[in-house]
Amino acid sequence: xxxxxxxxxxxxxxxxxxxxxxxxxxxxxxxxxxxxxxxxxxxxxxxxxxxxxxxxxxxxxxxxxxxxxxxxxxxxxxxxxxxxxxxxxxxxxxxxxxxxxxxxxxxxxxxxxxxxxxxxxxxxxxxxxxxxxxxxxxxxxxxxxxxxxxxxxxxxxxxxxxxxxxxxxxxxxxxxxxxxxxxxxxxxxxxxxxxxxxxxxxxxxxxxxxxxxxxxxxxxxxxxxxxxxxxxxxxxxxxxxxxxxxxxxxxxxxxxxxxxxxxxxxxxxxxxxxxxxxxxxxxxxxxxxxxxxxxxxxxxxxxxxxxxxxxxxxxxxxxxxxxxxxxxxxxxxxxxxxx
Ligand SMILES: C=C1C[C@]23C[C@@]1(O)CC[C@H]2[C@@]12CC[C@H](O)[C@@](C)(C(=O)O1)[C@H]2[C@@H]3C(=O)O
Ligand SMILES: O=C(O)CCC(=O)C(=O)O
Ligand SMILES: [Fe+2]
Numbered sequence: 001x002x003x004x005x006x007x008x009x010x011x012x013x014x015x016x017x018x019x020x021x022x023x024x025x026x027x028x029x030x031x032x033x034x035x036x037x038x039x040x041x042x043x044x045x046x047x048x049x050x051x052x053x054x055x056x057x058x059x060x061x062x063x064x065x066x067x068x069x070x071x072x073x074x075x076x077x078x079x080x081x082x083x084x085x086x087x088x089x090x091x092x093x094x095x096x097x098x099x100x101x102x103x104x105x106x107x108x109x110x111x112x113x114x115x116x117x118x119x120x121x122x123x124x125x126x127x128x129x130x131x132x133x134x135x136x137x138x139x140x141x142x143x144x145x146x147x148x149x150x151x152x153x154x155x156x157x158x159x160x161x162x163x164x165x166x167x168x169x170x171x172x173x174x175x176x177x178x179x180x181x182x183x184x185x186x187x188x189x190x191x192x193x194x195x196x197x198x199x200x201x202x203x204x205x206x207x208x209x210x211x212x213x214x215x216x217x218x219x220x221x222x223x224x225x226x227x228x229x230x231x232x233x234x235x236x237x238x239x240x241x242x243x244x245x246x247x248x249x250x251x252x253x254x255x256x257x258x259x260x261x262x263x264x265x266x267x268x269x270x271x272x273x274x275x276x277x278x279x280x281x282x283x284x285x286x287x288x289x290x291x292x293x294x295x296x297x298x299x300x301x302x303x304x305x306x307x308x309x310x311x312x313x314x315x316x317x318x319x320x321x322x323x324x325x326x327x328x329x330x331x332x333x334x335x336x337x338x339x
Contacts, residue, residue, distance in 0.1 A: 030238075035155075041159070048251050050264075053240075053248070057246050069144045070279060084110070093114055149176075174287035184282070192273070196274045209326055216252050219285070252286075256330065307335060
């Protein structure tokens, strides 16, 4: 038998980052959106402009769907590696371990990348771990994704209302489209006890390296283990306090383009923990492959020019999947400013 050697742990350490030297009085806090409140529209737009990131409470996604998916996913990730590998590799859908994408990125993470299309023509890989009931796992994913997609569309419609975009489903219809290229991902970050050893103490182990998400919008729910960080305007990293009963939402590259740069696609990453595992589930709402990604007409003021060249989601997705995680993927599509 050939033993597969583990990659050295040093591979996953983050490069030293800019020291955070925030004045505690001016330290930013994550925008909080209460979907049951009438002022949420205004706060939503402000959060998308200033951070590209916010937390949502009173979201209406039933806790039983969330808990059921968390328990099935935990069952999957705690199974023997040989069983998990039967659902891999993730090209495009399936189980992945440490390797992220096809271009040499690695992270301290295991994951399932799944098709978020819910019809029977778009089947996910066989989950041998759930031998007796593979259909049940798909049902649990479907219930969760359906409810999260509904909440996401509500948010996109509130954003459209506040920005006076017409029709109000101009964004949400892209996710509702049968051809919507949306993806669902479950990430599992195992604890890393080596981080407690004196020589590694204080170092940050990268679970999922810094990146922006290419789609329109990403909707994340995690257990109560910290790890998610967002990049602030000054280049420092802010740790996002976990909250298992809320959702965290970030603007994707495509929404940055559709708002002609008004909304920011936030750079984020995940650092691993020495003693606790982190489990996160993310719905990435994307448009149909043929959709033209360009600033929305009803948003453009006067002679405002597009900051981006024209492209379809197919073109952007292809280019994104040929890039490294930390690359600035939008830069290839920016128009060179002429004065
Ligand atoms: C390194 C990569 C992983 C990724 C495809 C890419 O080449 C660059 C974008 C990455 C990303 C980030 C957000 C999502 O997790 C993801 C599914 C996506 O759409 O773009 C991943 C891709 C992936 O894991 O395959
Ligand atoms: O797992 C997380 O908490 C975030 C992961 C992430 O950013 C991604 O999968 O794109
Ligand atoms: Fe991400």
